Amino acid sequence: MKQIFTYTLALVLALSLVASEASAQQFSKRKQYNSVGVTLSAMNYFGDVTPKPSIPSLRFGATRPSLGVTFTHRFTPRISARAGLSYGRITGDDSKAADPNDPDGKYRYNRNMSFRNDIAELAVVGIFDLIPNRNTYVKRPDLVPYVFGGVAGYIGNPKGLYNGTYVALQPLKTEGVAYDKGGIAIPFGGGVRYKVNKSFDVGLEIGFRKTFNDYLDDVSTVYVAQSSLGSEAARYFGGGNVLSSTGEFTNFNAPGSQRGKSDEDDWYVTTGITVNYILAPRVKSPKFR
Template identity: 30%
Template sequence: MAITMRNVHFSLPLFVSLIVFLGAPRLQAQTEIGVMGGVSLYSGDLSPQEIGLYFQDVRPAFGAFARFGVGRAFALRAGVSAGTVTADASENGLALSGLSFRSRITEFSLVGELNLFTIGQRIAPYVFGGGAVFRFSPEAEFDGDFVQLQPLGTEGQGLPGYDAPYSLTQWAIPLGLGVKILLSDQVTLGLEFGGRKLFTDYLDDVSANSFNYGDVLEGNGELAARLSLPFVEDPDLDGSYSRGGDYDDWYYIGGVSLSFRLSGGSRGSWNSGRGIGCPTF
């Protein structure tokens, strides 16, 4: 699998190989592989609040990862995750009634995990953060089928005087927290939830940029124009519209993981984290 983002060529085998190569001198102590199952959800222009839990927008997510121990209480984790985000302004009670989207997301990430402390030697709460690259493609339902929105240019993208079409491959910063529970010397159960700070406002194809409806209709076609303002019964051809709100786009992934130790010997408890000020309870 290969993804091209501007002048950066990204491939999963190269990504994993680079991680292992850079960390090889320190990663031999603890190596685990694991799988994750959980949920994904969205927050952004089509959300009624910047931070909230909208159960109607929750969708399944899954992933796989490799974790490499570094030092007493720190680990590097390389993973791939897949999920779907969706929102409907009508269901969320917004004035932008008629705007909705869904987008499948594939994410490749490298994050660091820091154990904060231990509870009973087998439970370790942790925080994580790092970098990720993800692929998305917002779609909207039209006449009983789903239409990809980015190629349409619903806010005039690609026309003279407007921004270029946004890239469907973007960078993100994963941030979150979780807890790891040792079920045995070889098996770890994890619970985790985290958000992704994005550098695009087009996860939902909606931004705060203004556009002229007549420009979209003439330059990008009737379908682009109809999907740009489905909540306006009679759009003004010369009118300037802005669909987005004050909220940045985020997506979230949370779930349960199960990981299996491949190397590093037996382990009866988490390290206490001595030397970095982490208490043991």
């Protein structure tokens, strides 16, 4: 609840800043403009299947690509709004991320969970430039740092590798929970934009997505009794991925034992290069009578 309050307050402050900026600046329509862009990013996630179950912990070897397209409208010398559609993948693997010698992480190593999740996102954010452009797009500053924040909707599908094939994990109910595969996220971050020429900008941006979902990786709370799991695949993922010498699934952790860390929702983050093409505004010629 405290986190939700913090992000809500930040969003309210951002909207207040937009309103005050819009009312303080006289920015003619002739100076407003649109741009379209493409983004190629490296995508990671923070969650339970990482070296540490905390936000700063990630494994760079789990980095996967993300591709996006955007449409941006410039409203004032500092304020723009951007809509973006992106698609990328997050992954995690206990056998590569967890340290069996770490007393706090040994359960993650024994859990032996691995997953991948392809996420599609539609986001709308407000962008605040730290250096204003009070002229037309042609005379915009060469280098502009900026920050952004907004709201996004996403949909994913966590999958795990079973007998050489990736299977959807959400229908298996490995923790006895019917969780949602998508939801609302709070995107925020910053970047820097460089003017290449009159029509093109190139930028570097890092963006964080705070979700309200702890199941991007299909791991959140505790183990359940294997007898309550309805399929062999569910018992494989829900029982610690451990096989006995006879080939039967063993319940590595007893029902109720820790499988994940439920007090932290999952995040995903993108770090990428953007290329924007400015759509030159049409200037209407004055009419004479």
